[in-house]
Amino acid sequence: MSLFPLYMFPLLFALLLVGVPVAFAMMFTATVFGYMVFDQALIHQFIEKISDVASNYVLAAVTLFVFMGCMLERAGIAKRLFEAMHLWTRRVPGGLALGTILMCIVFAASTGVIGATEVVVGLLAVPIMMKYKYDNGLMAGTICAGGSLGTMIPPSVVVVIMGPLAQVSVGDLLLGMIFPGLIMASLYMAYIVIRCIIQPSAGPVIHAGDEPELPLSEKLRITATALVPPMLMVFAVLGSIMLGLASPTEAAALGAAGAVLLTIFYGQFSLTVLHQAFLKTLRITAMIMTILLAGSMLTGIFIGSGGVILTEELVGASNLSPWGLLGVVLLMAFVGGAFLDWISVILIMIPMFTPIMVSMGFDPVWFCILFLIVIQTSYLTPPMAPAIFYLRGITPKSVTTVQMYKGVLPFIGLQVLTLILVMYFPNLVLWLPDKLLGFS
Template identity: 50%
Template sequence: MTSETVLWMFPALLALIILGIPIAFSMMLVALGFGFMRFGDIVILQFAQRVDEVATNYVLGAIPLFIFMGAILERAGIAERLFDALYMWTRRLPGGLAIAALLMCTIFAAASGVVGATETLVGMLAIPAMLKRKYNHSLISGTVCGGGSLGTVIPPSIPVIVLAPIAALPVGDLLAGILVPGMLMSTMFMLYILIACALKPSLAPGETEPDPRSFAEKMSFTLSALVPPMVLIATVLGTLFTGLATPTEAAACGSFGVLILALFYRRLTFRMLLAASLQTVSLTAMILAIVLAGSLFSGVFFASGGMMAVRGILDSFGLEAWSVVALLLGITFVLGFALDLISIVLIMMSIAVPILALYGVDPLWFAIIFLVTLQTSYLTPPMAPSIFYLRAIAPSEITLTQMYWGVIPFICCQVIVLALVILFPALATWMPRFIYG
């Protein structure tokens, strides 16, 4: 098998996915087929070594712990109190309920790192409240989808944990690097809602009745609702950024902390713990199966001379570093229509890292703009996964067309953030240098 032949792995993978075969199994089958063609029976031994590498990867141990955190947060009643507390302060602002929902998404993205869980949880709380107050359906859709997608670019993020070892980057550097773009994106989302609803009040009718609670009562309720999850976030991110704990150890601290919170709110029951554990096992098995499949796929691709074939194609077109970066980001964006986030990370970063090293591109900076691009594709119709999550929890009165129109302003905000990080790389590299020197 020649190095050019190995490029057919990608069309073969796409064909299997179109046929309806799960992504993990598709990657495994393609890797097995092309591996036999190139190496014969010895590919089985190579696959066994890859299984051992994934199974003993200490960093990946953080994945089930972060998923467990999200599952407990979803069931412990913490979200309802926090949402009420946030809305209590934003209710007089234009689009105050939508702004509260985005604040919720930001906080829970920083607490759990699980994208789908954040969107589902906040959507189930915010959608009925916004419908009751006659909010525009497109605004509702864009708010929930845009806010839910923040889990990709606000640490701790599971795609970041998977990406770090592939890019040979410290997880702490990558989490610190994505923090500024993530918070910038969240801020831009809220500014858009504030400006749009101020210019067109019919998008989000304002509250007419004053809050009967006194300032002291508001502060007391806010502190009781906000402080515990913020302590949890500070524990996870603080121990990560200061170097006191590895990602897995920080996730373990967070898992223990969320159990304490559930106990504090008197929601910790055996039934709830069992449901959260089963959800954790299910999601972890799915993610790690994709990680393993991606490892097998990339292993066969590299060992068969795939990188030489890709470099030969790039050289034949005479592409410069910027052109290569643009090409890789464009492919990433298109793959977001068909593949899940973890699969794209495994496939694209495995190819991109060695190529970009030849062109002298900063891997940390590229990893950040890669994640922002990935989040943008996650939100972009027609195959936007965020819209599929919303469709599962939204009532029938919110149509698919309204969802598509609703996400467009938020996509524009993401594109602006992407352009800023590309033009000003310090937005991605300043925080890691500030923290770690």
Template identity: 50%
Template sequence: MSDFLSLLMFPSLMVFIIAGFPIAFSMIVVATIFGITQFGDAAAYQLLTKIEDTASNSILAAVPLFIFMGAVLERSGIAERLFGAIHLWTTRLPGGLGVGAIIMGTLFAASSGVVGATEAVIGMLAVPVMLKHRYDKRLISGTICASGSLGTAIPPSITVVVLGPVAGVSVGSLFSGLLIPGLLMATLFLLYIIGVSYLKPEMAPRIEETDQVSLGERLRISLFALLPTLALIFVVLGTILMGVATPTEAAACGALGAVVLALAYRNLTFKVLWHAAVRTMNISAMILLIVMGGSMFAGVFFAAGGMATMQSLLIGTGLDPWMILALILLITFIAGFVLDLISVVLIVIPIAMPIVRILGFDEIWFCVAFLVVLQTSYLTPPLAPAIFYLRAITPPEVTLKHMYAGVVPFIVVQLFVLGLVLAFPSLAMWLPDAMSGPSWK
């Protein structure tokens, strides 16, 4: 097989995906076929080595732990209690329910890291209430999709846990580099909702029903709902950023903390633990199988000379480094239409990172920009995964037309944040440099 022939692995992969095969099995099958064609019997050893590498990667142990933590928070009713406490403080603001949904998305993303789970939980809690109070269906759709997408941009993100080892970059540094852009994005989401609700009150009618709740009662509810969740976020994210714990250790503490919280709220039952364990097993198996398939695919592609060919093709074009970077991000954006976030990471990053290093761009800065692009593609119609998650939890009266129109302003916000990250690298680099914590590879 010539070096150029190895590039056929990508169209072959797309054929399998379009034919309806699961992405993980598609990558495994393509890697096996091309590996045997190129290396014969030696391909078996190479593929088995990739399986062992995936199984022995300690960073990936954080994946099921983060998923379990989010599942316990969801199943035990802690997320519902948290949304109610946030709602007490935001209800008087223009678009208060939408503001509460974004804040809830930020907090839940910071204590879970699973994008689909974040959107599903917030949607099930907020959509019925927003419909009851006659919120515009476009605003509802955009708000829920945007709040759910924060699971990519707010650490600890499962996508980042997978991205770090694949890119050869510290997961802790990626978490700290992503924090400021992620919080900036959430803040701009809030400002948009407040602004459009103030200018067009008919899109988000004011709610006065909480006038009967005294300040003391609000403080009491917030104390018991918000503070424990914030403490859990600190245990997970704070310990990573301070260099006290590795991501895997912090995830273990977070999983234990979620169980302790459920026990403290007297919501810890065998049924809750069982459902959380089953959900963890299902999602973890899916993610880790995709990671294994991606590792096998990338290993064969590298060994067959595909990486060197891609580098020579891109660098040999004579394009400006920034144009090459823009091309990589455009490919990422398009791939996000048809593939899940983890698959895009596993396919694009092994090719992109060596090129990024050759061009002299900062690795952490590029990874943060990459994640913002990936999050934007998650929201962008017509194949936006966020819309398909929302479609599954909303009543028929919220149509695809509402959803497509509703996400557009939030996509604009994300592109604005991307522009800021590209124009001002310090947004992604300042906190990692300031924290100067240990490197966890």
């Protein structure tokens, strides 16, 4: 048994540890090992990979979803959503935190971009939560956990990239993540309410003397203006997929057009706004596509040098049960997510382990959703916790990093609970795609 393909990973991690950007680290590793395996024929291997990425129709949805998120950010939709949710939840224990989670659900469904949700939400929620003396840990945990819902609430850029790598339908993944994502968000909200009932000082109720109550008609008007237009856009994107009227890429184009219309509806549209959204979309898409190409080159060399066969032999020699192997793979994903960005973890692990999971009798869509939940959990987990570093940049120094770490721990536990539920009840993922066969 030749262990040659495994030697790629020590070199890759060494390059990452000395600060080489992820894309260049993967390209360099692929080039060194690829030349050792294929000699001058390596150039043909790389040209083929470039052609595969450039001609992949599904990946066009990445650019369109990113543009949709950029335009909605410019439209000021997050601020309107936060104000609308705040009107209905402020009289409830932990109402500001509840409103934040609800806004994150809608905003994540409107953008599909990880990280952007947390920063935008944090800028809105931190000042008002601090004004009403919310517990710093609860505030940090709510914003970090809510902002990470972009992984599990469709449409998700992560899924658009994962689908082709796992050789499963992007539409199946988008539908399969709906129930787990909503369960996770519901668990967040239940925890917030229960904690703030037990410990009222953690999330004080805002009384009428602090903020006067608006007439019901005015609350309905504000809510309708803030919520109905983006929800119509979300339903147009997901509904067109679910009803079989559009592919994920076509639905993404529909969402991008809807985002432009929303910007016009809210009176925020201008050529300057459009130009800025185009530039931001270009920067984010170029970054994602460069990493995607580098990952495709690396996995291509790994597979071409016998990596998949070696992995299967190692799995066979380990004598692990299917569930034991699944646990090991998810643990590897969790550890990888603590040190690498989500694109790198997916690019390295999904092409390698999805075929093995299928050969063990597991459904690939179900496996991919479990993988997503683990990636989201590693996004919150100390000590690396990218979510905390996003929040650290927009919060006052009075909110300590230790408080942030403690604040995210209950939400990590709720994500693990979601993982267990999805593992135990696979139909939480598979029921909706099965009921809507033929849409993709």
